[in-house]
Amino acid sequence: MKRRRLLQAATAAPFLSATSGFAGAAEVRSRVRPGEAGWPSEAQWRQLGMAVDGALVKVQSPLVACRAAPASEACAQLFKSLKNPYFIGDDVALTQTLGWVDAWTSMPSAWAVAARGTADVVAAVNFAREHRLRLVVKGGGHSYQGTSNAADSLLVWTRRMNGIRLHDAFVGEGCTGPGQPAVSVEAGAIWSQVYDAVTTQAGGYVQGGGCMTVGVAGLVQSGGFGSFSKAYGLASASLLEAEVVTADGQVRIANACSHPELFWGLKGGGGGSLGVVTRVTLRVHELPEDFGAVNLTIKASSPAAFRRLIGMVLDFYRQALMNPNWGEQIRLRRDNVVKVSMVFQGLTRSQAQAVWQPFRDALARAPDEFSVEFAPLAIVSTSARDFWAPSLVKRVLGFMSTDDRPGAPKTNLFWPGDEGQAGQVLHGFQSAWLPAALLREDRREALGDALFAATRHWPVSLHFNKGLAGAPPAAIAAARDTAMNPAVLDAFALVILGTQGQPAYPGVAGREPDVALAREQAQALGRAMAELRRLVPDAGSYVSESNYFEANWQQSFWGANYPRLLAAKRQCDPAGLFFVHHGVGSEAWSPDGFTRL
Template identity: 70%
Template sequence: MAAAQPQAGVARVRPGALGWPSPAQWQGLRAQLGGRLVQLQSPWAACVAAPAGEECARLFRQVGNPYFISDDPALTQALGWVDAWTSAPSAYAVEARNSADVAAAVNFAREHRLRLVVKGGGHSYQGTSSAPGSLLVWTHGMRDIRLHDGFVPQGCAGRVAPTQAASLGAGALWVHAYDAVTTRGGRYVQGGGCMTVGVAGLVQSGGFGSFSKRFGTASGNLLEAEVVTADGVTRIANACTNPDLFWALKGGGGGSFGVVTRITVRTHELPETFGAVNFTVRADSAAAFRRLAAMTLDFYAASLMNPHWGEQIRFLPGHVMRVQMVFQGMERGEAVAVWQPFLDAIARLPDLSVDFAPLKIVSTSAREFWSPTFVKRALGFIKRDARPGAPEGNVYWPGDEGQAGQVLHGYASTWLPASLLQPAQRASLADALVAAAAQWGVSLHFNKGLAGAPPEAIAAARDTAMNPAALDAFALAISAAHGPAAYPGVAGHEPDIAVARQQAGRVRACMGELRKLVPKPGSYVSESDFFEPDWQHAFWGSHYERLLAVKTQYDPGGLFTVHHGVGSEAWSDDGFTRGA
């Protein structure tokens, strides 16, 4: 195991301080890694020096491309969060290709008391994919994917039946997994809705995708993980080998227990068809909007809270409701039949109007759902990396484009228990949704609550470290605000602080209306408030104490420290000093 737990006041070493590795020591690490150690510089330095220059203009254009960001170890998908954090590169990055590279980085960081950071997809809203003055383990190059017809976790022979599965390198994005497993392999794998999210980070946070109401969470589908722990040892974690560590990796939060280098996840039989339902309803008055909210909740409880349906319905300022749902396991005609009574009811009310642009109800072959076919590109259903020579598979949903290069202003989430859909409570929920939308937009992500999922999906999720509130929630409510690409110190391109703070206040007020209905609100760690109070129990509920025990066992020195990660309360906000 790692070195003994440090005493209060012990600090990590910063660049230029006494104890920072010498050039010769850095060169020794570089040699050990076969040259795969790079000293990082901020891409924004040129912008600060010449904000009106072409190089700066090019950078602002490029950060709207999630693959450009993913390919640069000095960048993160979000550029920061006003009053919380700003994306800034590590001092050095290890371009890991295997677990031995990761172990070398871990050992070097531990021996020299360095701040250590891990970046896969770089999608952390909490800013955990970057830390100035740190050593970065960049898993971008670890993208091997292997499909198994009969996988048995190590040490489980005779105890666990073989199952179809996929092993994914920690640097793979979910778009790579979908291409290998679904488009080419004809199987389903439970990943994230956003295609450019990293596979390892999603599993460690719990992991919801568009069809989680049917197939469960990503962590619930984890069969085995390869992980480098704080002592530099590469371990296998599964239900039979290091089961305590395995449980913690299933939703206990990325970057807290070790560096995951490979995951193996269960795959499922692929449905024939996936589809989507998109339309907008506008109400003429607050009273009509309240009636619409009540109608929608009635319809959801009766017809949609089942494994066929996922994604979201948004309640927005201005008395607007936007439906952005997906379905699986049914044909388009069946989906139309489900929605027709609701649409007919709206049509009978003169103070409600429906806008079907650009889509209404569509379906496609499930095997082609994530593939960049010509038709989907031509119709704008899917976008691709426009850089010259970019791989054909570098695609993403147009709706996710705004996440690339964004500056967050505010973010909050709350699981809504299915009990709120009981007839006696439904009116209060409708009132809360209308009150929330008067403050700021709120989305009900139905696929991020497991009420209505099959018993086996719920059972698998119960055996993870996620907050148990997700198990009986019918949705995760999310309210968020963000601004366009901006960076502090770049004249003419700086974040609008006043607007950000005003919007952050409205997000808090919006979510506050819903939290009045939930005595002990839980929040999804990957989509949560940077300033979440009592984050330990908001993120993990009754599991936190067990997670902390696993953390103490495998990382007693606190080498892996991230904002609001397990055990981080023992460290300063920047992760450099152990508190008193």
């Protein structure tokens, strides 16, 4: 009864008009930590616990406990389990990335509200505001920037909020007009759950993330790319409506008709800056007949041959792959190897083979320069409806990995290629959008030279599905109406350079990060990106896959959209309750988010 009254009170509060400011709050100069004056008393924490019907959790990290007994069997099992992203996601104290050397370390919050509904989120937001607490929001826990964790904070953990509801004809609150197929997803759901409900079970398609354990709400707020974004556009552009708890503790419905500036800001403005999203409603698209993949490895016999191979790849991409049918990536390695890991939609396997045949023929004409390693199933396709299905065949053949915990749902799947990210410690990471103009005849040579020069320092990945050049006009138009950096609109790819180590944690003897190696690799990575920055000095970067130390991050992440985003932030969170590293408005705070500058 108590939870129902709280939710009714929150939702019954009058929503402000689209043009009015949100309820103001006294400016906070600093936030409090445990032991400081103003930190809530035990009685006040108990009061919060009662308000959320026992959903308040005193957080203890198993990693911190491992410091006391690093050689124990329990510690060994913990580090083994850290390769399972579902294990990480189900622990309130853990994050999918364990840290970034010289940047941040995954640290548990002091307390967490394991929210089971919007009412719990309202209670947590109000408590944090009233007691001047550092507030953190975590759904899937995938954040290279460490934004889903902070020591001495109150965490809103949405993992248990994972309801999914399909709509045949959705019309946003306060809107009129014909309805459209859509899916409403609570904030704690992850993409494997949504793909199972929308695609496997219902035969539709929703634009989501490529990594199946990423949280839905976080990805949408950050812009959101998936394997087939070149066809369907940004995940944020498919957002039709969001339920949001704002800093004043009000529950608001944001869509094109109600709170349009908040709605626009949620479409790519970054998670955790404007409010706590508790539910998103996304457009459901018609599902194509087939999805498929192309995987092959090409080894060049010399650096000169490798430079020629890069040119061939760029020519072939421009001619045959820069269209809605193709996505994912091609990696250029330091050992003069090109690794193709592409996916396709809307084509049959034979049609995909025909697309690639001219490139394969060109390689075959130079056997002394190029050796090609084709996997037994170099070009494969499957029914699109079965693409994310947890079939036994996929598991046996190694196409999918599973949550190996006893009793885990069979839908707890992830791509084997994503296993390396589970529990990782980043050494360095940078990205940049490459404009399609670089593929013109008069600029392609310079692009090839820059890519080759970069690979002399560090491997380079070209993520073609993370640039919208070649996408349908409707997808580009929808993306233009988001807060994303407009550079994405005419980028043919997002170039990504990354380096990481396996699970490690400071203070755990024998399992600490290799700091010297991390710094050495980060420097090499920086030299590689410098080669590309000479060609595109103001390329812009994707907020979710970017450099923690990005200097001009406002311009890099959001470009000309940042002033509008900052205005939306000041409207809906004037006191700055919501803070994340390099998030909208974070320049007003110290790096840890505790002191206003």
